[in-house]
Every structure is written in structure tokens, then in C-alpha cells.
Amino acid sequence: xxxxxxxxxxxxxxxxxxxxxxxxxxxxxxxxxxxxxxxxxxxxxxxxxxxxxxxxxxxxxxxxxxxxxxxxxxxxxxxxxxxxxxxxxxxxxxxxxxxxxxxxxxxxxxxxxxxxxxxxxxxx
Ligand code: FES
Numbered sequence: 088x089x090x091x092x093x094x095x096x097x098x099x100x101x102x103x104x105x106x107x108x109x110x111x112x113x114x115x116x117x118x119x120x121x122x123x124x125x126x127x128x129x130x131x132x133x134x135x136x137x138x139x140x141x142x143x144x145x146x147x148x149x150x151x152x153x154x155x156x157x158x159x160x161x162x163x164x165x166x167x168x169x170x171x172x173x174x175x176x177x178x179x180x181x182x183x184x185x186x187x188x189x190x191x192x193x194x195x196x197x198x199x200x201x202x203x204x205x206x207x208x209x210x211x
Pocket of ligand 1: 095096097098099114139140141142143144145147149
């Protein structure tokens with residue numbers, strides 16, 4: 088099975104950042120960092136995808152992690168940094184490797200703590 092890591096491409100970069108007319112949104116910048124981190128980590132069990140708006144705009148930058156049979160996780164309040172991307176990819180790899188999508192808190196990357204918004208029911 089392959090987990091999906093969806094990055095919002097239209098999230099703003101900061102409270103002050105405009106949402107229109109910018110060459111590279113905060114979300115697009117985070118997506119680029121996530122792709123780089125996933126490639127460096129050889130995350131074969133992970134598929135990075137993009138979507139314009141995950142409807143959690145006030146928690147920019149946002150990502151969504153899911154896999155059939157496992158609960159989905161919506162997380163946000165990330166900056167568009169390599170460190171944030173590495174934490175997201177590290178958590179996603181643990182999620183993908185888990186049988187039920189549950190990652191013990193002791194294993195969470197520091198960069199994920201305080202970023203979760205919602206835990207959504209698994210698809211039937
Ligand atoms: S613009 Fe990213 S969640 Fe809406």
C-alpha cells in the first residue's frame with residue numbers, strides 16, 4: 088500500500104503574505120521542500136500529491152495524509168522550510184509503515200508536535 092501525502096499549493100506563507108499575485112505561494116514552496124525530503128528519504132511507500140486548498144486556510148501551510156484503511160490526518164501551521172518538510176515526511180513514513188495508521192507519540196518528529204488539526208475516519 089502507498090500513503091498519500093497531499094500538500095496544499097495555495098496556502099499563504101504568512102499572515103501578511105498576499106494570496107494572489109505571488110509567484111510562489113507558501114504551500115507551493117512547502118510542496119517543493121516535501122518533494123525534496125521525500126526523494127532524499129527514498130520514500131517508496133509514500134506518494135506526494137498536490138491540491139489547491141484543503142479548506143484549512145487559517146492553519147497555513149497545510150498537508151493531508153491518508154491511506155486506505157487508516158485514519159487520515161490533517162495538519163498545518165507549517166513554515167515552508169526544509170526542516171518542516173523533513174518532519175512531515177518522517178511522520179508520513181512512520182504512518183505508511185504502521186499497520187493501522189497509529190504512530191506512537193514517542194516516535195513523532197518534534198516538528199510535527201502541535202501541528203495536527205484533525206484525525207479523520209478511515210475510508211471503508
Ligand atoms: S489555501 Fe491552503 S488550505 Fe486553503
